Amino acid sequence: MDTAGDGAAAAISKGKEQLDKANQKKGEALSSQQMVDILDVCYDKALRGIPKVSKSVDELAEDYSSKYPTAEKAAKALVANQLVKCTTSGFLTGLGGIITLPVAVPANVSSVLYVQLRMIAAVAKLGGYEPNTDQVQTLVYACMTGQAVADVLKGTGVKLGTKIATASIEKISGATLTRINQKVGFRLITKFGQTGIINLGKMVPLAGGVIGGGFDLVTTNIIAQNALKLFIETTIERSEQNDSDTIGED
Incomplete structure (x- = not known):
């Protein structure tokens, strides 16, 4: 009885099985939760900043608020400058390899x-x-869904174009936040999947206005407008309307 030969055949068979599973896994699309996990890692890095590469969110916001008289002007200047800065390949290349994802x-x-x-x-x-x-x-994540943001927030008590008070945001329940995150993960995977972007085995640069090795200028501009509407502009517009006692357009 050739036990050595049988053992070798079994080992080869097992190796092929493991390889097949690995190849199959490479072709699997990310789950909604995995997409949120990726956002979590990137968000944590964004909040803290990357030494010698980019400022923290607090430092970035303080820098612009010190240069402009209103939050609206500061935010719009920040967005405009970020869009211009990020169209240079050097900026994104400098971040490459620093962010380790799950x-x-x-x-x-x-x-x-x-x-x-x-x-x-x-x-x-x-x-x-x-x-x-x-x-x-979670609301920041919702802005990432681009044109789908209104649908993502639908039924949650939060509407795009209606800046809600900080106290109201704090009352959003954990269950609601979970639902929003699930929608965000699903929407991003659906959007990316249309061009084969989010895939465990193969990923390609974002489509649509691609500049600087993957920077999507068109999509990022839509995302920026979502942020301005949700966190900045509506309150200012309403304040101006109240002061002048006029009714603006929706």
């Missing part, structure tokens, strides 16, 4: 997510919100 994601994609989350969180900070809270963090 799944295999190319550096250019993690860099884009980092930049977008950092920008939104800084806008929220300028609007008087605390980005470190679970509630604000």
Whole structure:
């Protein structure tokens, strides 16, 4: 009885089985929770900043608030400058390899997510919100869904274009935050999946206005407008309307 031969055959068979499973896993799309896990890592890095590479959200917001007379002007200047800055390949390349994610994601994609989350969180900070809270963090994630943000927030008591008071945000329940995060994860996977972006085995640069090795200028601009509407503009518009006693357009 050739036990050695049988053992070798068994080992080869097991090795092939493991390889098949690994290859199959590479082709699997990320789950909604994995997408949120990726956002969590990038968001934490964005809040704290990366030494010698980029400022923390607090430092970034303080820098702009010290240069402009109102939160609106500071936020819009921040957004404009971030969009211009991030169209240079050097900036995103400098972030590559620094952000370690829970799944295999190319550096250019993690860099884009980092930049977008950092920008939104800084806008929220300028609007008087605390980005470190679970509630604000979830709303920042919602802005990341681009044109789908209204649908993501539908039924949660939060509406795009209606800046709600900090006290009201703090009252958003954990269950509601979980539902929003699930919707965010699903929406991002659906959006990315249309062009084969989010995949455990193969990822390509974001589509649509691609500049600087994966930076999506068009999508990021939409994301920025979401942040301005949710955290900045509506309150200012309402204040101006009350002062002048006029009714503005929706």
